[in-house]
């Protein structure tokens with residue numbers, strides 16, 4: 001399984017970048033994890049929209065879902081042009097605290113939605129997803145993905161560090177973690193993680209590769225890589241800072257390859 005970072009910014013994209021979006025690919029199939037601001041455009045640098053049929057939405061904050069509507073518009077046009085006959089499918093949580101849920105993503109003639117939740121399992125071609133609710137102000141699901149090639153990926157989505165999250169994501173080949181805050185900030189009270197929390201997650205979950213993403217739109221993000229790298233230097237965990245179209249090269253990791 002290959003994971004490509006489409007967008008790595010939390011809240012709002014930096015110039016040329018995008019908010020949360022991660023494309024998983026294997027054997028010609030793919031699934032997109034989240035579709036925040038800028039993802040519908042940026043993902044086309046990797047794969048045309050008419051060849052992306054499945055999108056998991058972790059929660060209904062704009063930086064994870066704002067491009068869902070325009071992806072449906074694109075699907076409407078692509079179906080009319082005969083480029084694909086398949087609807088786009090969104091997999092998302094049920095109704096949350098603000099009354100938003102999977103059913104709000106479906107658009108007639110373009111897309112449909114499937115509700116997923118903690119404890120449910122989802123099979124999308126070669127990808128098999130499990131979900132865990134995170135500690136976040138709005139109903140949000142982390143996911144653990146196993147692929148038919150035997151590789152695994154964890155995605156924290158948004159949430160504070162908890163022992164349950166560490167257990168749920170333990171031992172994956174690639175762990176894409178939110179890293180919303182610099183050292184010294186109290187991530188837990190915002191339902192997010194600071195780089196110190198991410199280091200603790202890495203120490204507990206011991207992924208092959210830890211990808212720091214959902215990055216702050218202010219400050220020097222390379223400092224996050226130094227902090228987490230130093231905290232985990234005694235462990236066999238490769239730490240990578242996510243880069244998208246705003247960076248010199250897009251981050252792409254093959255799960256299971258050291």
Ligand SMILES: [Zn+2]
Nearest residue numbers: 010011063158
């Ligand atoms: Zn977010």
